[in-house]
Amino acid sequence: MRHPEWPTRLAALLSAAQTRPFDAPRWNCARFAMAAVEAVTGERPRVRVLPDLAASADSAGFPQIPPVFARMGDVVLAPDPDRLGVVVDAGRAAFVGPRGLTRLPITDCTTAWRIG
Numbered sequence: 791m792r793h794p795e796w797p798t799r800l801a802a803l804l805s806a807a808q809t810r811p812f813d814a815p816r817w818n819c820a821r822f823a824m825a826a827v828e829a830v831t832g833e834r835p836r837v838r839v840l841p842d843l844a845a846s847a848d849s850a851g852f853p854q855i856p857p858v859f860a861r862m863g864d865v866v867l868a869p870d871p872d873r874l875g876v877v878v879d880a881g882r883a884a885f886v887g888p889r890g891l892t893r894l895p896i897t898d899c900t901t902a903w904r905i906g
Contacts, residue, residue, distance in 0.1 A: 792863070792906035793832035800863055803829045804878060809890040820846065822886045823865045823874035827852075830863040831906050843872045844901055852903040860902035867901040868894055877902070 793799060803825055810817055820843065827835045827850070838849040844867055848854070852865070860866055860877045867874055868885065875885035875894070883899060884891045896902075 792830055796830045796832075796863060796906070799829040799832075800826065800876070804876075804884060804891065807884075807886070807891055810886075811889050812886050817886060819843070819873040819875065819886050823847070823876060826863065826865065826876035827905055843867060843874055847874060847901075847903055850903070852905055855902050855904050857896045857899040857902040860896055860899070860904075864905050865903045866896065866899040868899045875899075 807822060812818060824835055824837065835850040837846055840846045840849060847865060847867065857866055862877050862879060864877045865874055866877060866883045873885050875883040877896065878884045878893065881896055882893045883896055884893050
């Protein structure tokens with residue numbers, strides 16, 4: 791279930807992460823996706839670290855959906871290299887990049903998870 795103030799909470803996360811660069815152990819795509827899930831649901835997701843990102847994301851128990859049906863606050867996976875992000879508006883998702891958040895079209899994503 792989504793937190794009643796999830797849009798405000800997600801916007802605050804995106805604002806704070808806008809210029810935060812990738813840092814492998816401290817700020818990476820998995821940490822960003824978990825922070826987004828917490829912003830949207832109000833709860834920290836329970837995730838098992840598995841050999842690949844898709845399997846790790848699946849372990850949180852959220853249903854997989856086609857990326858074209860993802861809505862704001864849902865988590866997505868983009869390939870080459872694999873990375874998790876969050877849908878920020880109709881048709882775009884944000885990902886952690888070298889100098890802060892980058893945005894890609896949802897059509898570049900291969901998998902999505904419905905959050906809440």
